[in-house]
Amino acid sequence: MLEGYGRFFDISDDTVLDWVDALVHYISPEWAKAVEHWPKTPSTYRETYEKYGEEVMGLIEKLLGLLSEGLGLDPNYIRILIMEPLIQLRINYYPPCPQPDMVNGLKPHSDGDMLTVLLDDGVDGLQVRKDEDWFTVPSVPGALIINIGDLLQIISNGKYKSAEHRAVANTNQSRMSIVMFSSPQDDVLIGAVPELIDEAHPRLYKAIKAGVYGTVYMSEDNRGKGPLDALLLEHAKQVNV
Numbered sequence: 597m598l599e600g601y602g603r604f605f606d607i608s609d610d611t612v613l614d615w616v617d618a619l620v621h622y623i624s625p626e627w628a629k630a631v632e633h634w635p636k637t638p639s640t641y642r643e644t645y646e647k648y649g650e651e652v653m654g655l656i657e658k659l660l661g662l663l664s665e666g667l668g669l670d671p672n673y674i675r676i677l678i679m680e681p682l683i684q685l686r687i688n689y690y691p692p693c694p695q696p697d698m699v700n701g702l703k704p705h706s707d708g709d710m711l712t713v714l715l716d717d718g719v720d721g722l723q724v725r726k727d728e729d730w731f732t733v734p735s736v737p738g739a740l741i742i743n744i745g746d747l748l749q750i751i752s753n754g755k756y757k758s759a760e761h762r763a764v765a766n767t768n769q770s771r772m773s774i775v776m777f778s779s780p781q782d783d784v785l786i787g788a789v790p791e792l793i794d795e796a797h798p799r800l801y802k803a804i805k806a807g808v809y810g811t812v813y814m815s816e817d818n819r820g821k822g823p824l825d826a827l828l829l830e831h832a833k834q835v836n837v
């Protein structure tokens with residue numbers, strides 16, 4: 597369980613640092629909430645994030661239903677698999693940067709969870725990778741951005757792909773994003789749904805407990821989709837996943 601204020605992705609020996617400060621803590625379930633460490637100001641912080649968290653959880657539940665159906669499964673399939681999810685809040689703050697070309701706002705990565713819900717403050721900065729190109733995701737006021745996470749890629753046996761993305765820093769403007777990550781609890785085994793495996797679609801990834809993936813994700817160089825690729829089975833390495 598990772599919580600606190602600071603930088604979270606600076607584990608590799610990379611000399612290019614991320615230009616971001618982040619506040620990270622859990623929103624749900626109740627036992628995971630260390631409310632005593634949440635900011636005390638503004639005074640509305642706690643109730644605002646608890647309420648927003650509830651709304652986001654409702655949305656995640658709906659989306660997981662649709663994503664299950666999209667795989668030809670019962671709408672409750674993934675929801676039952678993750679039962680009571682862990683919801684982690686990450687508030688990113690990217691200060692203006694005099695030399696944005698010298699830094700990453702947030703280095704290229706895919707999210708290590710199931711599904712991510714992101715809200716930004718109307719300033720552009722998020723980019724998504726398609727093949728070798730990066731595309732800016734235009735900020736639409738009030739709109740939410742949903743990212744498929746690595747665990748959903750494993751469960752769907754590669755049918756859903758986690759989005760590789762990054763954030764860039766801006767010269768004149770600061771930017772904030774409020775991100776909610778949803779994951780199954782640590783002891784849930786994450787592996788391809790048996791219904792999705794057959795001769796034409798062999799299992800692509802080793803099964804792994806959600807908690808172990810979380811540790812690997814944070815402790816190794818998690819640039820790009822490295823942690824997920826590390827789980828590829830031998831026969832799948834030739835396939836372009």
Ligand SMILES: O=C(O)CCC(=O)C(=O)O
Pocket residue numbers: 686688702707714716721722761762763772773775
């Ligand atoms: O700030 C953004 O738009 C991206 C944030 C992000 O990718 C993350 O916190 O994982």
Ligand SMILES: [Fe+2]
Pocket residue numbers: 705706707761
């Ligand atoms: Fe992300």
